[in-house]
Amino acid sequence: GEDVEQSLFLSVREGDSSVINCTYTDSSSTYLYWYKQEPGAGLQLLTYIFSNMDMKQDQRLTVLLNKKDKHLSLRIADTQTGDSAIYFCAVEYNFNKFYFGSGTKLNVKP
Amino acid sequence: EAQVTQNPRYLITVTGKKLTVTCSQNMNHEYMSWYRQDPGLGLRQIYYSMNVEVTDKGDVPEGYKVSRKEKRNFPLILESPSPNQTSLYFCASSLKTAANYGYTFGSGTRLTVV
Numbered sequence: 001g002e003d004v005e006q007s008l009f010l011s012v013r014e015g016d017s018s019v020i021n022c023t024y025t026d027s028s029s030t031y032l033y034w035y036k037q038e039p040g041a042g043l044q045l046l047t048y049i050f051s052n053m054d055m056k057q058d059q060r061l062t063v064l065l066n067k068k069d070k071h072l073s074l075r076i077a078d079t080q081t082g083d084s085a086i087y088f089c090a091v092e093y094n095f096n097k098f099y100f101g102s103g104t105k106l107n108v109k110p
Numbered sequence: 111e112a113q114v115t116q117n118p119r120y121l122i123t124v125t126g127k128k129l130t131v132t133c134s135q136n137m138n139h140e141y142m143s144w145y146r147q148d149p150g151l152g153l154r155q156i157y158y159s160m161n162v163e164v165t166d167k168g169d170v171p172e173g174y175k176v177s178r179k180e181k182r183n184f185p186l187i188l189e190s191p192s193p194n195q196t197s198l199y200f201c202a203s204s205l206k207t208a209a210n211y212g213y214t215f216g217s218g219t220r221l222t223v224v
Binding site: 004031033041042043044045048088090095096099101103 | 152158
């Protein structure tokens with residue numbers, strides 16, 4: 001199957017920007033997603049981007065997609081302690097098949 | 111409240127004893143999907159459904175069955191559970207319109223097979 005890779009941990013100070021990166025191997029993706037998971041909870045959709053877009057901004061979140069390098073990133077501006085969670089990138093193929101990364105644990109220090 | 115409801119939240123069972131994890135959504139979503147989450151592996155898709163009576167295999171379908179007899183329900187069936195199916199399971203649903211493309215996830219079912 002498809003490989004979706006994320007770094008395991010990221011630590012930032014409150015108020016700084018966080019950038020979480022994701023790489024994937026199959027370029028025939030349709031949509032790409034970012035989800036957030038807090039302890040003991042399901043996944044919460046943060047944002048998604050269609051594969052023919054380069055960038056999408058949604059309040060404090062900015063998604064960048066480099067299709068040539070198969071690289072997706074999520075930037076969180078003005079990171080807060082409430083942003084501490086695990087962040088998953090997910091790549092969709094054929095409008096229904098999903099592959100998730102193993103998640104990046106974001107730790108926000110006060 | 112719009113939601114995806116999974117039951118049970120926690121389940122401990124023995125090897126070989128058939129079980130069903132239920133999933134229900136109240137949003138009239140056509141698309142539904144099951145995942146398992148294991149440490150260090152992220153989520154892996156088990157099965158998905160595009161509508162009533164339309165289902166297809168995800169990345170890890172072995173040992174699982176699903177059915178979609180009505181739009182709101184998408185149960186996951188383990189005919190003969192084994193210890194390697196011990197995992198955290200999530201059901202998700204989506205309308206997949208231009209304005210609402212992402213999936214809504216349930217709270218998860220933690221299954222232990224001994």
